[in-house]
Amino acid sequence: MSDTTGGLLTIAALIILLAAVHKPFGDYMAHVFTSAKHWRVEKRIYRVLGVNADSEQSARSYTVSVLGFSLISIVVLFLILVGQKALPFDRGLPGMPWDMSLNTAVSFVTNTNWQSYSGESTLGFAAQAGGLVIQNFLSAAVGIAVAIALVRGFVRSRSGELGNFWVDLVRGTIRILLPLSFVAAILLVSQGVIQNFGDHTVHALTGGTQVIPGGPVASQESIKELGTNGGGFFNGNSSHPFENGTPFSNLIELFLLLVIPVSLTRTLGTMVGSRKQGYAILGAMTFMFGAALAVVTWAEAGMHSQAAQLAGGSMEGKETQFGSWASSLFATATTGTSTGAINSAHDSLSPTGGGTVLVNMMLGEVAPGGVGAGIYGILVMAVVTVFIAGLMVGRTPEILGKKIGTKEMTYVALYTLSVPAIILVGIGLAIALHGTPGYMNNPGSHGFSEVVYAFTSAANNNGSAFAGITVTSHFFQISLAAAMLLGRFIPIALVLGLAGSLAKQGKVPVTAGTLPTHTPLFASLLVGVILLVTGLTFFPALALGPLAEALS
Amino acid sequence: MPRNSFSSDFLRQSFVGLKLLVVMTVLLGVAYPAVVWGVGQVTWNGNANGQIVSAGSKDVGSKSIGQNFTVKDNQWFHSRPSAAGDGYDGLASAASNLGPSNPVLLKLITQRQKEISTVEGVPVSAIPADAVTASASGLDPYISPDYAALQVKRVAEKRGLSESVVRKLVTDNTYGRQLGFLGEPKVNVLELNLALARE
Incomplete structure (x- = not known):
């Protein structure tokens, strides 16, 4: 069997797996967030929290809960990281410096998992399993909760309420993330992902010793992918044999990082009572994902960089067992979702391949996006699309029975502008500083790309990197933490504002003049709008970075 | 219902969040990795230990x-x-x-x-x-x-x-x-x- 056949079959296997589960799983998620029944363990948790689980919240109140919970999460995680020496299984390691702790706490609470540290030499097992993993679950559950609140905004009519944040958060964690993570963790162990509590020193064949690192890796690895978090237990992330032992575990991890974002399109369709709407959104996502995958695979499987031409293959920064095809698939999936896990070194991808994964993030990570963040991101772009279409025919735009007026468009316009603004201001600041070239690992346009990638990844809450760049200076720790924080919570606040405003409206009846939003035509228009907005925003930065490198 | 000030709401919600973090640390930070460890040691002992x-x-x-x-x-x-x-x-x-x-x-x-x-x-x-x-x-x-x-x-x-x-x-x-x-x-x-x- 050739590499090409194997690669295509791997993609086919992934598609079949996702196609098989997205309906039942998407409907299950819809049930989780619409059921009136509480599980017994959930009731017990609500009693501890002092929350009335049957009450609902306004948009303002829901937003305050999201922000209040996230702030306390950052504070607690910061304290755990700074003070890890006091925890068990600390491996004799000191606490993290304050700026690295701040960056890491923000990173994990915002579902970014940008890592300015390397796990195996910096963190004990308690800080990883008891600090970072908690946020791998909860930040993902926050993303799903916000997406569900937006969907409720479309569904509800003349209502001031979007649901109960604490109920959504607890249900998302206990009914969706925890059971799936558990099963996946055991499957990963079967493929050589470790789960133990001690490093092990061995005597190498050629003399000397080698430390075989240990840790509760499988339990972290499964939620790292499932929650589109991406923060590796080890510096090598999913390229490390103990995080991703075989091509089969690689397939499991790919499935995990795509399954919730893909299935949420079904959840959307089911909740709004138009399954076709879910398919239209999924169609747009699939098209963008497929296009990116085709370009990255073409760039990596062939000889499309100076290094590849010289070496006879694009293997720098790739594992032997994954090769070009499985590495390209992973790179596309991790940037199309907001995961940021890597099984190859993105910094060493060809200019076209690396440029494409960068663009994948710049699209706002909507193909298919992070858990929750993908679906609310693309719904916002769908609103932009009906607005533009409405302008063309001179009608008030509407979508899913809701009119898009000035108030809604204000939220949407601010959403569309906020993340690009954070990215471009961050890049500008970094480049203006004289010290920045000294932190780059590569000269010329590729070094510039490292800075562009860093801020794009942080503000979009991805977390992958052109990792050669040194980001441990105060400037990078703090500016990237700010980019992650603003890039997460400004869009969330705007989405919840939009949801509240939509929920207050009544439903407008569908007439002959209504633009249907569940058709292939609309899906194509949606893709066009996303590409247009991204292209206009980021073309200059791309021209100076990957484009210049590819053409030189 | 009188509208509470943003900061008092915010603090109250942060305190609820703190309680949730404690509960979840027990469930997700201790019980979950321990059970995965237990099952891993029984099913694929060699793999789990590297x-x-x-x-x-x-x-x-x-x-x-x-x-x-x-x-x-x-x-x-x-x-x-x-x-x-x-x-x-x-x-x-x-x-x-x-x-x-x-x-x-x-x-x-x-x-x-x-x-x-x-x-x-x-x-x-x-x-x-x-x-x-x-x-x-x-x-x-x-x-x-x-x-x-x-x-x-x-x-x-x-x-x-x-x-x-x-x-x-x-x-x-x-x-x-x-x-x-x-x-x-x-x-x-x-x-x-x-x-x-x-x-």
Whole structure:
């Protein structure tokens, strides 16, 4: 069997797996967030929290809960990281410096998992399993909760309420993330992902010793992918044999990082009572994902960089067992979702391949996006699309029975502008500083790309990197933490504002003049709008970075 | 209902959040990894503990983690170049992160090609890409079957074994695509060298 056949079959296997589960799983998620029944363990948790689980919240109140919970999460995680020496299984390691702790706490609470540290030499097992993993679950559950609140905004009519944040958060964690993570963790162990509590020193064949690192890796690895978090237990992330032992575990991890974002399109369709709407959104996502995958695979499987031409293959920064095809698939999936896990070194991808994964993030990570963040991101772009279409025919735009007026468009316009603004201001600041070239690992346009990638990844809450760049200076720790924080919570606040405003409206009846939003035509228009907005925003930065490198 | 001030709402919600974090730390931070550990130890004990391999009474490595068999140790099959510490440092997994047009990387590749060409006595054009490039983890336990085949002649000579014996060892430690289609064919270098040491 050739590499090409194997690669295509791997993609086919992934598609079949996702196609098989997205309906039942998407409907299950819809049930989780619409059921009136509480599980017994959930009731017990609500009693501890002092929350009335049957009450609902306004948009303002829901937003305050999201922000209040996230702030306390950052504070607690910061304290755990700074003070890890006091925890068990600390491996004799000191606490993290304050700026690295701040960056890491923000990173994990915002579902970014940008890592300015390397796990195996910096963190004990308690800080990883008891600090970072908690946020791998909860930040993902926050993303799903916000997406569900937006969907409720479309569904509800003349209502001031979007649901109960604490109920959504607890249900998302206990009914969706925890059971799936558990099963996946055991499957990963079967493929050589470790789960133990001690490093092990061995005597190498050629003399000397080698430390075989240990840790509760499988339990972290499964939620790292499932929650589109991406923060590796080890510096090598999913390229490390103990995080991703075989091509089969690689397939499991790919499935995990795509399954919730893909299935949420079904959840959307089911909740709004138009399954076709879910398919239209999924169609747009699939098209963008497929296009990116085709370009990255073409760039990596062939000889499309100076290094590849010289070496006879694009293997720098790739594992032997994954090769070009499985590495390209992973790179596309991790940037199309907001995961940021890597099984190859993105910094060493060809200019076209690396440029494409960068663009994948710049699209706002909507193909298919992070858990929750993908679906609310693309719904916002769908609103932009009906607005533009409405302008063309001179009608008030509407979508899913809701009119898009000035108030809604204000939220949407601010959403569309906020993340690009954070990215471009961050890049500008970094480049203006004289010290920045000294932190780059590569000269010329590729070094510039490292800075562009860093801020794009942080503000979009991805977390992958052109990792050669040194980001441990105060400037990078703090500016990237700010980019992650603003890039997460400004869009969330705007989405919840939009949801509240939509929920207050009544439903407008569908007439002959209504633009249907569940058709292939609309899906194509949606893709066009996303590409247009991204292209206009980021073309200059791309021209100076990957484009210049590819053409030189 | 009177509207509370933003800051008092915010603090109250943060306090609810703090209680939730305590509950979730017990559930997700303690119980969850402990149960995965328990099940892992019962079902796939060897995997969960890192697939440690021993020779005689000594633990000599992990099947999953590559070891530093460099171009200078000529009685062994060589592993790929590594950017993990000084090479295959188990506590410092890392890629080179050198860009595809970086002169430093291009120089490294050329230099490695020259070394391998001399050591194995083959032209540069015969050397596969994995032999001259560093992996993403820096701990890649595998090399391509092509690179292993290239080394058979030299290893056989240095060890005074026949080429067919060494070639058979390579075949025994070669893995095809998983389930017939997943991933690339590969040779586990540590396993191969352990088999070699037993000959």
